[in-house]
Ligand SMILES: Cc1ncc(C[n+]2csc(CCOP(=O)(O)OP(=O)(O)O)c2C)c(N)n1
């Protein structure tokens with residue numbers, strides 16, 4: 100027998116002699132059914148997590164995002180009233196199935212206590228420090244006032260303005276300050292809390308279940324948030 | 327630990343039990359049975375109080391019922407080894423830490439309890455990483471303990487310092503840097519519990535030398551998972567009911583069993599369910615053995631090198647009951663064409679697996695055994711699938727795995743090999759079948775990675791869970807021999823342990839033979855020697871115009887002679903007529919033996935679905951790729 104003959108495979112109908120189904124799935128593994136063929140566009144959302152305040156937890160969370168190629172826009176971390184717990188607030192941009200995956204993967208991390216996606220009406224704030232050329236102090240302060248900014252430092256050459264607010268507001272302020280010449284800026288990520296009596300992200304047992312689910316995953320049986 | 331008291335519960339633990347039982351809201355399984363399960367010693371048999379962090383670590387292992395540990399000594403782990411010196415735990419000194427991790431991993435697969443491996447800091451820890459990553463991909467229960475430089479030197483690039491928790495974070499279920507001598511024993515108890523509870527996986531505790539040498543009288547807590555770790559046992563009854571309706575109304579149902587079926591001890595329940603409702607069963611590679619492959623309903627493994635019939639059934643089904651599978655890409659092929667007509671009922675203990683790769687129409691989060699039992703109660707009548715079953719049987723004959731044996735040799739009569747022309751090289755499939763024939767149903771098979779691994783899963787007829795031990799998700803060459811060492815110590819004496827290895831894979835970890843000889847372990851290694859990085863050569867022939875870049879050895883050492891040099895028994899097979907007798911002789915050896923089987927170097931693995939391809943379009947030969 101020649102090498103070619105010996106490399107022969109198995110018997111049976113060839114691929115083009117076999118029946119094939121006509122159905123298909125999309126990239127997210129969802130069957131494409133004309134009735135629900137909605138494609139999932141990425142959307143931006145805030146995910147709040149309560150974690151054990153211990154070394155390594157921040158790298159667990161950030162490592163998860165890089166390893167699984169989740170799109171993250173910002174991450175902030177800070178202490179809570181309980182010194183053993185910290186809150187990590189994440190702004191992510193993913194299609195619905197990706198957002199679900201993020202929440203589930205976060206919950207799997209052992210030091211993560213609870214995870215919740217915030218409603219679109221949640222309070223969100225960022226802070227920016229903008230150091231600008233102070234050649235026209237009066238105009239600078241007029242623009243700062245317009246954005247409820249506070250001058251935190253000034254010298255003959257520069258003024259540093261602090262602005263807090265929504266991301267859009269800060270973007271707009273920075274754009275306006277550009278006319279004076281921006282020397283440097285530093286921005287925080289988003290901090291966020293749920294409105295009213297709702298808990299932002301708290302262990303299941305202590306949270307009131309008044310909040311309604313913000314995202315509408317395509318699945319009627321989708322698992323709920325921790326609240 | 328020689329004595330495992332299961333009947334006597336110390337008074338303080340009884341008290342705990344009552345407290346826990348009152349907490350009825352907890353989703354997590356109660357740990358009140360743990361004194362039994364983990365074999366914690368009773369007050370009477372409890373050994374001397376601990377005096378150091380290291381003793382507390384070893385006590386934690388003893389309390390967890392650990393009988394074996396696999397590892398290699400070194401500076402930073404010496405205090406632990408010193409404490410082990412007085413322990414009943416049998417430590418197997420390995421030749422390489424990778425082998426220690428694989429041995430512990432295989433021990434975990436076969437026994438269902440976490441295997442334990444130990445290594446020193448720096449190179450010891452980094453050598454473990456392949457084995458830890460393997461356990462992570464396959465959700466095998468594994469506990470790794472690594473030495474670390476003293477805390478005050480951490481961060482200074484001290485001798486043999488590696489950021490072990492940093493390196494292993496992406497490949498562990500959880501890891502901990504032990505910071506406190508009073509807590510180090512409990513860190514280990516907790517890591518042990520985490521490795522086995524819920525979806526199993528590898529955990530690691532990094533043990534700085536100052537912490538393990540420090541004085542402490544703190545006894546470790548009983549193994550329990552931390553409060554922040556939760557999992558669900560029972561699935562939502564509403565979804566169970568809806569899924570049951572879907573199953574009842576199915577016309578083309580299949581069950582797809584994944585590795586979680588074996589981990590969750592759900593093989594029996596799944597078998598009963600499939601047989602009662604006459605649903606054809608497909609397995610993923612890690613689930614091999616979950617369903618008897620000689621059963622009429624068995625379609626065997628699907629995916630890249632799955633059977634043609636499994637791939638036809640998975641492609642054409644209208645309802646898939648998938649249990650404990652993560653829908654790996656080697657199983658699904660291209661997502662677009664994966665079971666495109668199927669409503670998917672997905673049972674998994676890890677919510678993150680639901681709709682990760684394949685959308686679940688009926689997500690059932692919970693323990694495999696519990697949820698399949700729930701389904702079994704909820705399904706009122708069997709699906710009407712007579713035609714479908716007939717179709718599946720038809721595919722089984724259309725795409726039979728029968729291979730050509732030269733001349734009139736028939737595969738079921740290996741003893742008539744005298745008819746074989748002498749110049750025909752031995753087919754690997756024939757060797758696998760002959761090994762299967764010569765061993766019992768409960769024989770354990772371990773493998774390396776490559777063509778031989780695929781022939782092992784295709785041509786060995788598995789009927790029992792925990793008898794197939796392989797590197798599935800990571801695909802780590804070198805897994806086979808150390809895995810056989812771990813499997814041997816976990817298996818019963820009447821279970822043979824056979825390692826079906828490749829020449830390339832064997833070359834990666836064959837120093838483990840020194841361990842097998844020293845420990846006098848009865849294992850049989852069959853090296854399917856094609857003098858090739860065979861799987862790569864097959865792909866080069868199919869996809870790289872036959873350009874054999876770095877895949878031809880052209881020369882390999884004589885593995886039988888190497889075995890002899892290690893003190894094992896060596897055998898060699900070149901011809902068909904030597905197969906049966908040589909295998910019988912090797913199996914009858916009491917210690918380790920190695921058969922260097924010179925197989926047909928041109929043999930290829932089929933069927934094959936190329937990466938990202940359509941499962942239904944599997945190739946039966948190279949010209950169909
Ligand atoms: C550690 C490691 N390195 C490289 C590979 C890539 N690889 C996959 S199969 C294979 C060939 C294995 O050769 P051998 O063990 O002789 O098995 P055969 O395919 O010849 O049966 C290689 C190199 C791998 N899977 N693992």
Ligand SMILES: [Mg+2]
Nearest residue numbers: 828829858860
């Ligand atoms: Mg080879």
